[in-house]
Amino acid sequence: MTYLAKPKFRHPDIEINELGFSHRDYEGSISTLCAGCGHDSISSAIMRACFELSLPPHRIAKLSGIGCSSKTPTYFLGQSHGFNSVHGRMPSVLTGANLANRELIYLGVSGDGDSASIGFGQFAHAIRRAVNMLYIVENNGVYGLTKGQFSATSDKGSKSKKGIDNPDSPIDLVSIAMQLGATFVARSFSGDKDQLVPLIKAGLEHQGAAFIDVISPCIAFNNHQGSTKSFDYVRAHNAELNTLDFITSQAPIGVDYPEGAAQDVRLHDGSTIRLRKLSADYDVHDRGAAMDHIYRLGRSGEIATGLIFIDDEPSDMHARLGTAKKPLNALADRDIVPGSAALAKINAGLR
Amino acid sequence: MQATDISDPNYFHKVVDCQWACPAHTPVPEYIRRIAAGDYTGAYLINWKSNVFPGILGRTCDRPCEPACRRGRVEEEPVAICRLKRVAADYKNGVAAYMPKPPETKNGKRIACIGAGPASLTVARDLSPLGYDVVVFDGEAKAGGFMRSQIPKFRLPDSVIDEEVGFALSAGAVFHASRRIDSMKALLDEGYDAVFVGTGAPRGRDLDLPGRKEAAANIHIGIDWLSSVAFGHVEAIGRRVIVLGGGNTAMDCCRSSRRLGGEEVKVIVRSGFDEMKASPWEKEDAMHEGIPILNFMVPKTFEHENGRLTGMTFEKVRAEYDDKGRRRLVPTGEADEFVACDDVLVAVGQENAFPWIEADAGIAFDKWGMPVVDEKTFQSSRSNVFFGGDAAFGPKNIIWAVAHGHDAAVSIDAFCRGADVADRPPPLMNLISQKMGIHEWSYDNAIAVDERFKVPTLANDVALKDIRKEVELGFDLKLGYAEAQRCLNCDAQTVFEAKLCIECDACVDICPMDCITFTEDGDEADLRQRLSAPAENLEQAIYIGNGLKTGRIMAKDEDVCLHCGLCAERCPTGAWDMQKSLIEMTHAGHACRSRA
Known part of the structure; x- marks a missing residue:
């Protein structure tokens, strides 16, 4: 946490994207989280991803609930739409906003408390309904704002800062998202932006329910010996399934890899996810096998990170419901008020 | 790459670009902070110690510090360092009380300085408090040399010269007015232990x-x-x-x-x-x-x-x-x-001329008629004769003459004690944490974009009427404060302790200038291209910290660092700290003869 505003100075040779923005233009106000918080790194990765994708900030809607993680949208994308909802209710608000305006890019930011406890049902239904969004959980396994109680994602046996073992089973949001039909599922680590940034880019571009569980060490209450969400533990037990590059349709596809080492996943909009497999027989398209694989890794204390599952042909809520193609605010009067003839037709159908 | 050795005083000295560029290595940020704090006397004395003539230089210096100023790399214009020196000189109060007094005991050594310009006066100032009997000869009635005779009074009033020449001579150096030395041999025959030639480039x-x-x-x-x-x-x-x-x-x-x-x-x-x-x-x-x-x-x-x-x-x-x-x-x-x-x-242009130094005086001259002088010790081929200022290496400017004077005084002191003149004393470096509280530093780290303030001047119709009317009015207190606040405090160093680092990236994320990178090790040329922002300014060092748990290195490009301290504020473990590097050159004198 800092009281200073970040100076407006920027590097004289700062990189500029297609829109003429630098990554500094994607910043929000200065973070009030604890120094070293993993969440700040995730904010930084989100800014970087939006910068690299040249997304116009005003086309992004960032929504969150309550908690340390849910404070973060204030700290990035200061020029975007934002909604800070009631605790655990972000998924409903996001679903509603998406129904009203399908043209914005939806970014839901939540935490383990907000999504795995009070908002667990909300989380489940937004995923199940295939809302076109990127849902990021900044998962630190602890209630930081209330001084360090175990959260629903704390691993069984993980130690609290006071040295007490967690007796309860954890909720693995990745497994839940897989089970509920999410069409893009990934896990990453706040301390590894090389992995996280491309995942966020791919998730933002995914046309369906995309979910990323980001392990984000809580420096103040969950970064000690015995914690399974500390920097040291995650670095020591990180089972990377793959690393990836996200290549937009405009950008040339660069480096070639030896056959078998890289797998290109072509997306419907022309962009490509280039996976470099680290786990040889892992198939990101096989939902069942993926669930099995991460379950086994989890059982052995390993944390599977990388792109876990992707459906190349996702569907979303609008397609399923057959809604209007335009945002509600762009519909003309004649679309909204079809006239008495149309009413008569509807009435006739009900007689 | 090797981890950066921050115990080498030159490493952080170079980061303080202004001080590094100053021939006399004046601790610029240190005195600018004093000005911002309203301590003009303190600011003056810091200057006086380094450059002897703050009031004169604050009006006339060639300012090698300003093109070097980091503010000039992140904004249009550097800090008005030179004119802030004048602020210190204009608003100081009672500095005479702090000036060295003639020592009670003399060491019995006699030094002659020829020419009463900035180089000779610096030698006199440095040596007379140590017990040397210093005499300064000049052909003019008043001391000051070209500072008095060449610089127009509308730029540099006599009153400023009088005061600072007075300070330089306050520790008992004797000024022999209107005595032009026309024979080096005759002077040497007077039995001085050492002679310093500071006669400028008079032709x-x-x-x-x-x-x-x-x-x-x-x-x-x-x-x-x-x-x-x-x-x-x-x-x-x-x-x-x-x-x-x-x-x-x-x-x-x-x-x-x-x-x-x-x-x-x-x-x-x-x-x-x-x-x-x-x-x-x-x-x-x-x-x-x-x-x-x-x-x-x-x-x-x-x-x-x-x-x-x-x-x-x-x-x-x-x-x-x-x-x-x-x-x-x-x-x-x-x-x-x-x-x-x-x-x-x-x-x-100007030329040197030494018609008064006899060919058989034992002082060698090169084919251009310049004395053969050692660039570090300022000793001539005759071991008890030293040169400095324009007389040594041709026309430069006042601040160079002062720097030469300091170095020549160190040599003369060593020579008179029978020590090795080539053995140069190292500078003093202090590196002290500036942390005062969780978000409190002992310097003002709120950096803002701010344009350079203009020094007020007299209107042309008034200024051009009187050649003795000083045309620049100098910053007033308010402008002086505002300009002082533009200083980035480059001496508040970002000091990195790798063993405390947990590699959380907080510093990388917060740095407004993308200076910090955690990455795989490599050679410097390769590394410079792999940083968060490419480090193209090869004059500026990359600060390397190694010994991190992941085996990566921390690489910080010093080039455009604002010294805002946000990396240290965001660091959860104190791996980053802002520490003030105070570097003082060692002048002649007891305290520093063996500081090392």
């Missing part, structure tokens, strides 16, 4: 062109003319004046002419405007006073009629560069240009 170059002799009455050598003006021997000049030359002396000549009756004063230079030797601000000041600077005109003849100068002809040229980038001036083929004038001031 102005002439231009031997057709008509020079015939029109001599109205052709003046710039530096001679300036001293005649300074001492009141010349009080008028013709209505139309041509000043030849593009250095700072030419600027002083033309601005003085404007004040002595010159209405149409022109500066005419051979080469291009941009290549002129004069400092940009001195050119601006001249042009502001209605003096055009005409370039690419090579003087050909002095035109005269009935023994009276009527004007000059110039050949028009343009610059051509060969493949090695060497410039050649080639005629454009246009007709020569005649410029009418009543007087010409020739300010095309």
Whole structure:
């Protein structure tokens, strides 16, 4: 946490994207989280991803609930739409906003408390309904704002800062998202932006329910010996399934890899996810096998990170419901008020 | 790469670009903070210790610090370091009480300084408090040398020179006025333990062109003319004046002419405007006073009629560069240009002259007539004779003379004690954490974009009427504070302790200038391209920390670091800390003889 505003100075040779923005233009106000918080790194990765994708900030809607993680949208994308909802209710608000305006890019930011406890049902239904969004959980396994109680994602046996073992089973949001039909599922680590940034880019571009569980060490209450969400533990037990590059349709596809080492996943909009497999027989398209694989890794204390599952042909809520193609605010009067003839037709159908 | 050795005083000294660039290595950020805190006396004394003449330099320095200033790399203009020095001098209070007093016991050694300019006065100031009997000889009635005779009074009033020359001599050095030394051998025969030659570069170059002799009455050598003006021997000049030359002396000549009756004063230079030797601000000041600077005109003849100068002809040229980038001036083929004038001031350079040093005095000279002087010790080929200032290596400026004086004093002190003159004392470096609380630092780290403030000046109609009226008014307290706040405190160093780092990336994320990167090790050229922002300024170091748990290294590009301390504020473990590096050069004296 800092009281200073970040100076407006920027590097004289700062990189500029297609829109003429630098990554500094994607910043929000200065973070009030604890120094070293993993969440700040995730904010930084989100800014970087939006910068690299040249997304116009005003086309992004960032929504969150309550908690340390849910404070973060204030700290990035200061020029975007934002909604800070009631605790655990972000998924409903996001679903509603998406129904009203399908043209914005939806970014839901939540935490383990907000999504795995009070908002667990909300989380489940937004995923199940295939809302076109990127849902990021900044998962630190602890209630930081209330001084360090175990959260629903704390691993069984993980130690609290006071040295007490967690007796309860954890909720693995990745497994839940897989089970509920999410069409893009990934896990990453706040301390590894090389992995996280491309995942966020791919998730933002995914046309369906995309979910990323980001392990984000809580420096103040969950970064000690015995914690399974500390920097040291995650670095020591990180089972990377793959690393990836996200290549937009405009950008040339660069480096070639030896056959078998890289797998290109072509997306419907022309962009490509280039996976470099680290786990040889892992198939990101096989939902069942993926669930099995991460379950086994989890059982052995390993944390599977990388792109876990992707459906190349996702569907979303609008397609399923057959809604209007335009945002509600762009519909003309004649679309909204079809006239008495149309009413008569509807009435006739009900007689 | 190797981890950076921050115990080497030069590492952080280089990060303080202004101090590194200053020949006398004045701790600039340290005194600017004092100004911001309203401690003008403290600011003055910090300056006085390093550069001896803060009030004089605050008006006249060539400011090598300002082009080096980091603010100039992240914004348009550097901090007005020079004029802040003047603020310290203008608003100081009672510094005389802090000046060294003559020592109670003398060491019995006698030192002669020849010439009472900045180099000799620095030697006198450094040595007399140590117990040396220092005598300073000068041909003029008052000490100060070219500071008094060459720099026009509208830039540097006598009162400022009097005060600071007085401080330099306050510890008992004796000034022998109006005694020009005309024989080195005779002086050496007087049995001094060491002699310091600080006689400057006293001879102005002439231009031997057709008509020079015939029109001599109205052709003046710039530096001679300036001293005649300074001492009141010349009080008028013709209505139309041509000043030849593009250095700072030419600027002083033309601005003085404007004040002595010159209405149409022109500066005419051979080469291009941009290549002129004069400092940009001195050119601006001249042009502001209605003096055009005409370039690419090579003087050909002095035109005269009935023994009276009527004007000059110039050949028009343009610059051509060969493949090695060497410039050649080639005629454009246009007709020569005649410029009418009543007087010409020739300010095309200065030369050294030592007619008073006998060939058999044991002092070797090179083929250009310059004394053979060691660049570090300032010792000549005769072990008890030392040179400094313009006399040593040709015309430079005051701050260089001061730097030479300090180094020569160290040598003379060593020589008189029978120590090795080549053994130079290391500088003192202090590195102290500036942390005062969770978000509190002992310096003001709120950095804002802010344009350089202009120094108020007299209006031209007032300034041009009186050659002794100081044209620059100096910053007032409010402007001085505002300008002081532009300093980035580059001496508040980002010190990294790898073993405390948990690699959380907080510093990388917060750094407004993308200076910090955690990455795989590599050689410097490769690493410079892999940083968060490429590090293209090879003059600036990359700070390397290694010993991190992941085996990566921390690489910080020092180039555009704002020293805002956000990395340290965001660091959860204190791996980053802001520590003030105070670097003081070691002058002659007991305390520093073996600081190491």
